[in-house]
Amino acid sequence: MDIIFKNVSYTYQPKLPTASVGLRDINLTIHDGTYTAIIGQTGSGKSTLVRHLNALLKPTQGQVMIGNQLITANTKEKDLHNVRQQVGMVFQFAEKQLFESTVGRDIAVGPLNFGISIDEAMHRAHEMLSLVELPDTLFDKSPFELSGGQMRRVAIAGVLAMKPRVLVLDEPTAGLDPQAHHEMMALFERLHRQQHLTIVLVSHHMADVIKYAEQVVVMEHQQVLRTGTPQQIFANPQWLQQHHLVPPLTTQVAQLLMHHYFKFDPLPLTIDELARQVASQLQKGDDEH
Amino acid sequence: MMNINQLIFGRYLPGNSFVHRMDPRAKLLLSFYFVLVVFIANDWCGYLFLALVTLFCIKLSRIKIKVFINGLKPLFVLILITILMQLFFTSGGHIYWQWGIFTLTSNGIISSVLITVRFILIIFMSTLLTLTTTPMAIADAMTALLRPLARFHLPVDEIGLMLSIALRMVPTLADEATQVMAAQRARGIDFNHGNLFKRGKALISLLIPMFVDSFNQATNLATAMEARGYQSGKPRTHYHQLHWQKTDTMALIVMLLIIPVLVFLRK
Numbered sequence: 001m002d003i004i005f006k007n008v009s010y011t012y013q014p015k016l017p018t019a020s021v022g023l024r025d026i027n028l029t030i031h032d033g034t035y036t037a038i039i040g041q042t043g044s045g046k047s048t049l050v051r052h053l054n055a056l057l058k059p060t061q062g063q064v065m066i067g068n069q070l071i072t073a074n075t076k077e078k079d080l081h082n083v084r085q086q087v088g089m090v091f092q093f094a095e096k097q098l099f100e101s102t103v104g105r106d107i108a109v110g111p112l113n114f115g116i117s118i119d120e121a122m123h124r125a126h127e128m129l130s131l132v133e134l135p136d137t138l139f140d141k142s143p144f145e146l147s148g149g150q151m152r153r154v155a156i157a158g159v160l161a162m163k164p165r166v167l168v169l170d171e172p173t174a175g176l177d178p179q180a181h182h183e184m185m186a187l188f189e190r191l192h193r194q195q196h197l198t199i200v201l202v203s204h205h206m207a208d209v210i211k212y213a214e215q216v217v218v219m220e221h222q223q224v225l226r227t228g229t230p231q232q233i234f235a236n237p238q239w240l241q242q243h244h245l246v247p248p249l250t251t252q253v254a255q256l257l258m259h260h261y262f263k264f265d266p267l268p269l270t271i272d273e274l275a276r277q278v279a280s281q282l283q284k285g286d287d288e289h
Numbered sequence: 290m291m292n293i294n295q296l297i298f299g300r301y302l303p304g305n306s307f308v309h310r311m312d313p314r315a316k317l318l319l320s321f322y323f324v325l326v327v328f329i330a331n332d333w334c335g336y337l338f339l340a341l342v343t344l345f346c347i348k349l350s351r352i353k354i355k356v357f358i359n360g361l362k363p364l365f366v367l368i369l370i371t372i373l374m375q376l377f378f379t380s381g382g383h384i385y386w387q388w389g390i391f392t393l394t395s396n397g398i399i400s401s402v403l404i405t406v407r408f409i410l411i412i413f414m415s416t417l418l419t420l421t422t423t424p425m426a427i428a429d430a431m432t433a434l435l436r437p438l439a440r441f442h443l444p445v446d447e448i449g450l451m452l453s454i455a456l457r458m459v460p461t462l463a464d465e466a467t468q469v470m471a472a473q474r475a476r477g478i479d480f481n482h483g484n485l486f487k488r489g490k491a492l493i494s495l496l497i498p499m500f501v502d503s504f505n506q507a508t509n510l511a512t513a514m515e516a517r518g519y520q521s522g523k524p525r526t527h528y529h530q531l532h533w534q535k536t537d538t539m540a541l542i543v544m545l546l547i548i549p550v551l552v553f554l555r556k
Binding site: 084088091 | 300468472473474475477478481482494
């Protein structure tokens with residue numbers, strides 16, 4: 001299920017003096033089964049863009065194609081039900097969306113709203129609870145008795161329970177400890193590889209972007225500045241700094257090493273790559289002596 | 290749900306006009322005063338005069354009159370109901386038309402027009418107050434004006450603190466509500482359609498997270514305040530000082546002159 005943006009613009013409160021531009025003339029394609037990362041400074045329009053992916057916002061101008069569904073400013077809310085089921089959204093601090101009396105019921109909310117029978121929904125809830133690596137003993141507990149990290153997992157289980165084709169993650173690990181962060185990112189990667197889920201990730205975490213994404217979209221001033229592979233986007237540290245993006249740590253280390261007779265081409269993005277290049281150059285040095 | 294975005298009342302539009310620079314205490318007093326004065330006027334001349342005063346004040350604020358008129362749109366139904374009530378349920382004067390309990394009389398027409406004008410004038414003036422004054426300044430002004438009541442053991446400082454925290458949290462909670470609503474809509478919960486029961490259930494999915502969030506925020510804020518040395522009931526100094534200027538006194542005097550003019554026009 002491809003998602004295609006054609007000349008999409010969005011204005012907040014268009015009829016008021018407080019009107020502000022959310023998106024300017026976005027053209028973007030997210031292919032089925034890919035892993036796309038959206039990066040950019042705070043206020044560059046990432047969250048606004050992401051809310052168009054399942055029509056929580058409808059474009060003020062232009063059109064969005066989500067699978068077979070065309071979405072313009074005039075699309076009616078009732079035509080979007082199908083889209084909502086196919087595109088799951090995990091928001092920042094997703095634990096704030098919990099409201100049901102038990103963990104199980106909360107996970108089942110999504111499936112029930114999309115017409116799944118109650119037995120099937122409860123079955124899925126059990127399944128999802130184990131998918132996000134929570135013990136089944138939590139099933140009948142109140143979600144408000146859980147720890148912050150557990151609540152986040154329940155919320156994510158609630159989104160996965162709808163069995164979406166596309167998963168949109170708006171800083172899904174904000175405020176989690178490094179361990180939980182790592183586990184959660186690994187879970188999404190597993191879903192991407194095993195179930196060919198299309199993933200769209202909004203993140204400030206460049207290491208994650210490099211590690212997982214196949215396509216990177218850089219946003220600035222409510223526009224798409226550039227799209228490319230992580231290698232293309234992160235190859236030029238000067239360009240990154242010009243646009244107020246922090247180059248990944250590996251690139252920074254590589255640059256420091258370049259002052260000490262090391263040569264890197266291309267600049268290494270991952271730690272493994274950096275280690276490999278450094279090792280091979282050290283070996284070459286040894287051979288020459 | 291969508292209409293909330295069109296509501297201009299309660300918003301603040303930054304600017305640097307005469308009205309923006311006025312002392313918030315003066316503006317608050319004048320707004321209350323104006324509402325009272327609007328009820329004194331009871332004929333055409335009086336209302337024409339008050340409309341001119343309102344237009345003059347709006348002109349002074351350098352905000353386009355269109356903003357105020359757009360702000361009326363969400364209140365259209367309320368105004369319409371008021372007009373219809375006045376039109377069909379006022380007795381006296383010449384009767385033009387009658388059907389059951391509904392009567393259309395000359396008095397009815399006149400009073401419905403007057404009531405509408407009164408309604409609009411009050412909305413315009415209070416909108417002017419909120420458009421030109423930050424919520425914080427309004428809270429400060431209220432606390433300052435309540436100060437004399439401290440004699441009668443009214444906890445003025447606590448009320449002021451609650452007011453300013455409440456005002457400070459309004460946009461934060463509004464953002465939270467938008468986000469929670471978006472998350473629930475993404476889970477297939479429909480806030481705008483369906484029968485009363487369905488909508489009530491949808492609302493629960495918004496209200497419970499909002500209450501839980503408010504409790505959490507309150508706990509965190511109280512802890513942070515105590516950590517920074519806040520103790521209730523102790524005397525405090527104020528960072529924001531209000532400065533009453535000559536122009537504020539002059540504005541008050543000019544506005545006080547409205548009553549004699551109205552009385553003069555009235556006879």
